[in-house]
Amino acid sequence: MPYIDFHTHHVPTATDVIAVVDGRDTWGIHPWRADTICPVPDLWDKLAIGECGLDALRGPSMELQLQVFRQQIALSEANRKPLVIHCVKALDQLLSLRRELHPKMPWMFHGFRGKPQQLHSLLAADFFISFGACHNEESLCLCPLERLMIETDDDEVHPIAEIYNNVADKKGVDVTFLVNSMAKNYRFFYQKEPHLT
Ligand SMILES: [Zn+2]
Secondary structure, three states: OOEEEEEEOOOOOOOOEEEEEEOOOEEOOOHHHOOOOOOOOOOOOOOEEEEEEEEOOOOOOHHHHHHHHHHHHHHHHHOOOOEEEEEEOOHHHHHHHHHHHOOOOOEEEOOOOOOHHHHHHHHHOOOEEEEOOOOOHHHHHHOOHHHEEEOOEOOOOOOHHHHHHHHHHHHOOOHHHHHHHHHHHHHHHHOOOOOOO
16 A cells, blocks of 8 residues: 655655645645635546645735635535645634534644644544644644544655654554555545555
8 A cells, every 4th residue: 555645745756655736636725825816727636625724924814814715615615625724823713614614524734733732622623634744743642543644745855655654653553554544544535545646
């Protein structure tokens, strides 16, 4: 079973990697670009909507970001596509949107670097949590495998296999077991069999 990279900005060169490449396999308006007008493309071949979300440190006003993010959530629900979320310093807004909208589609918090307290709020709200090479170790250890995902994002230094080894090590599981668990999460989240292309 190959390694699954749940969110990346680079088409992998390794042949044993299934990658969900932002812009190729997903479509969304990044919060940094919430002020640009992007026509919605045909979404039939997209696995997810995203990355989209909220960033209190960068991009246009939070008001505009929230407005654009709500549109992305609506697209996710209407097209039955899961949501890949970028969220920086806006966890309360994210959680309250989820409480308000009760989405049917699963949501992934990508590039999670938060502390256990934030992890628990997200797990209680049924999020999937995606970890990259840079993360809070305690949170990684606490996150149950059935809610965990692994990604490289824009990291070109740490290959996905290395991150899997590191995660397996920290969680005290075998890499093969971890790879199989991630395949299960991929099937559930992206509603597709993980196949090498
Ligand atoms: Zn990204």
